[in-house]
Amino acid sequence: MTTGEGRTTDWETVIGLEVHCELKTATKLFCGCRNQFGDEPNTNVCPVCLGLPGSLPVVNAQAVELAIRVGLALRCDVRPSIFHRKNYFYPDMPKDYQVSQYDEPINVDGWLDLPNGTRIGIERAHMEEDTGKSTHVGGTGRIADATHSLVDYNRAGVPLVEIVSRPDLRSAEDAKAYVSELRAILVAIGASDGRMEEGSLRVDANVSLRPRGTEEYGTRCEIKNLNSLRSVARAIDYEVARQAAERHAGSRIVQETRHWNEGEGRTSSLRSKEEAYDYRYFPEPDLVPLAPSDAWVAAVRQTLPVLPAERRASLGATVGAEPASEMVVTAVDRGVDRLVLDAVGAGADGRIALNRAVNDLPADAFIELDTFVALVGLEAGGGLTPTQSKRVLEVAVARNGGDPAAIAAELGLEAMGDDMVAAALDELIAAHPEDFADYVSGNDKVAGKFVGLVMKSTGGKANGRVVTQLLRDRRAAGQGQGQDQALSP
């Protein structure tokens, strides 16, 4: 479906997200079976998580603790709570009810700031159990034309926290940023492994439109099955366009659940029409209330790490970059912010340190602070070009350390003296007179070509910044003295 821009801009998009986060516990929520992705089907099951007659649930203390961590990280009130049963029939649910928190959830009323500063309200973050997994067999392997289905209960009973945002998001981009930020927090506090591709985080989006400038919420549709950041954005974009088109065509939006099909790039209504859902919630009589003591909550709070937003702020301030900039966000995401901060503390150049840490330090690689500081120092002092610096870093990591200067010498890497760079440049200017004239007359794009040619002729030993500066000098000379050019740095 395509929509002209004129059609969607009349509407404001209102999005609320429900994120199901599988908690990183050793065992399931109500039994001692392993909480383990990818095992052989139906090997992590017992009377409790299979819902065998006579079995009873007992709550996993660690799941509660992680749920409290989630609540505290999202600035929620942690409250006494009770579990309810949500009754509906579905083959991946062993008891044909889901144990979930309903009107008395453990965490309520918090917030999360997007990197761009927008504050998104968190309505609640409650505990519940996961369902098993169905595989559809026959036809195209999709539910609609399958001949039968096969069910694996390994996932049934895995602890979840369902984090429900307020409808404070206004675009697919915001939604994506929200999920990304939430994921970073959940990983940072040890609640989740963050693996969306394994279903560790699953997103449902409530999307509605309202005429711009109005306050009342429009009829919303709930989109299920958003299992990557990309599908969150794509599905919302699709749904916004669909709803706008419907409304322009004069149709009413029907409140319904829609399923996102990643392959087809569309949402569709798949709920069988005759089906009326009435969950008949009532307090789970097999469990007793959960009332985390103040002491417990305080102890959990003590162990919370610094959260990504704060880490981005301090890294940004330290290196002189926007906290929301891609480099800073990535540094915190990758967990290299501590290294950069420590390097700066030891006198290293912040920008260079950030650059190397984010772009050139392989994931999970370890490097001694001293080695890193020395490397950044060499590059900052012009002793190594950025290209050389990356190479030295690579070797240092592979060797688990070493003196960068010694490694550079061993590899025959050291930045060329400015005189030699100038000589190489002048030679190239002579060989390409028309290009140089073009540059002198104001075509800055040609500068890049000269930098590339110099790098090539010097085997990467020239410092790009030096080449650029020399070029500017030559142009100034070519244009005659006193003529000031406003060149971009």
Place this chain on the structure above:
Amino acid sequence: MTQPAGALGLAGEVRAGSRTARSVVEGCLSAIDAREQELHAFNVVLAEEALARADALDRLVAEGVDPGPLAGMPVALKDNLCTRGIATTCSSKMLQGWRPPYDATVVTRLAAAGAIAIGKTNLDEFAMGSSTENSAFGPTCNPRDPSRVPGGSSGGSAAAVGAGFALLGVGSDTGGSIRQPAALCGVVGAKPTYGAVSRYGLVAFASSLDQIGPLALNVADAAALLEVMGGHDPMDSTSLDRPSPRLSEQLEDGVQGLRVGVVKEFVELEGLAADVAGRVTAAAAALDKAGATVDQVSVPATVHGLSAYYLIAPAECSSNLARYDGVRYGYRHAGSRDITEMYGRTRANGFGPEVKRRIMLGTYALSAGYYDAYYGQAQRVRTLIVRDFEAAYERFDVLLGPTTPTVAFPLGAKTHDPLAMYLSDVYTIPSNLAGHPAVSVPFGTGQDDLPVGVQVLAPALGEPVMFRAAAVLEASL
């Protein structure tokens, strides 16, 4: 005070080596041979297993090992208690042939105390009923008069104990399912405090009301059986974190100075038969004579117990029985085109009428728009009942009343009138709603020489005083 025929005396002889467990089991098996065809107390008799286990216990005794307080005692297990590798059916077509991969906690504890499972007993399907006529496998008959019901839902266990098929019986009591059949069969039956006995492995009917309890020929045996089964179980979140009560030690302490309240609402209820009422009066007199102070007490909210119960229990049952859907175990209706059809047909064919009736009632009581008026309101009434009991227990140590309104009624008498059947539990239900213990003690006979049970009620964890009063009643006969 232990009668020679009782389990404790026999177990003592087995432990001492003066009687073999085999001979005890053989005694029960021959009683079963003689009358089981007529009474149908069991869904399965575990004759060979029981004899093998008896022999093993006898060898232990010969080696000088004490098999435990219930050494060699044949116990009849209600067939809603999970037994590893042994069919557990709940007397339902839905679970016919299902063999649990685990034992209920009480089954494990009984074995550890030396008891021998002699069979799985018949019950009203999924424990829903008061006559054991709602069994998919046919009714059980009352050993005192086989033309009459044994009560229910633990009718099989009560009949088995009453007929001498087993020395001990285990039942479950959600609204009177141990006490009512105990009364009708002339045996002792107790429902402990909610949380006193682990429910792990008891197939749930109404989780907030279900409790496992003992059936026995006498009070001392019932107390000993409860001691063995009780105590904290980490597998049940609603299990009380305390040791099993020590009942036997205090059993003979008497009732001197005990304050006994006869529940006014119970004895004034229209529908209480005169013969039963007479036995309650006699029981009050017996306690008085033994030194207790007896007075009447009003527990007003109990009159709403039956109504509240028939909203709460079906509501919980509608959810607890959702899992019988033909996917993972038990019965599945074959040949369905899709899963919705499979669910609908499996459940329609797998459940009997009473179970369906209660699932329907409970689903309705929980459904949108009715929750507050029915389920929510019933839970508030439950609070009122708890409060009124609390007030009564400020002035009284135990309460006294009938267990059932009448003696055992003829088979088929109430099967077409659910409400009339439900009224059989009018005196037992309030204790379940309050989570309090209560025991039914045989106290003579009424019409047609049929047994009458009187009920002693106690506050939460009041089992010691409750059993003391029960023992005095028993001894006064």
Place this chain on the structure above:
Amino acid sequence: MTERLTRTDVAHVARLARLDLTEEEIGTFTGQLAAVLDHAADVAALDTAGVSPTSHALALSNVLRADVPRPSLDRHEVLAMAPEAEDGRFRVPRILGQAP
């Protein structure tokens, strides 16, 4: 307190409960459920303002277990219970819609 139960109500409840009842059963249950609900009218009519519900006779809270793995069941034993199994999993007829 509420209007009398109708056949339509009972049919709806049967669908919710996944019970394929016969027309005759729906008729019988309509009468019987109405009788029980009539009996419950005294409860429904009670003034319980300010009375909080008791969902449990217990005063327990925070019953928790340690996050320590326990042995799971043997898969053969698990699938042996299944009415139909295939490929290590429970086989069911085709499912008509996504989970709610």
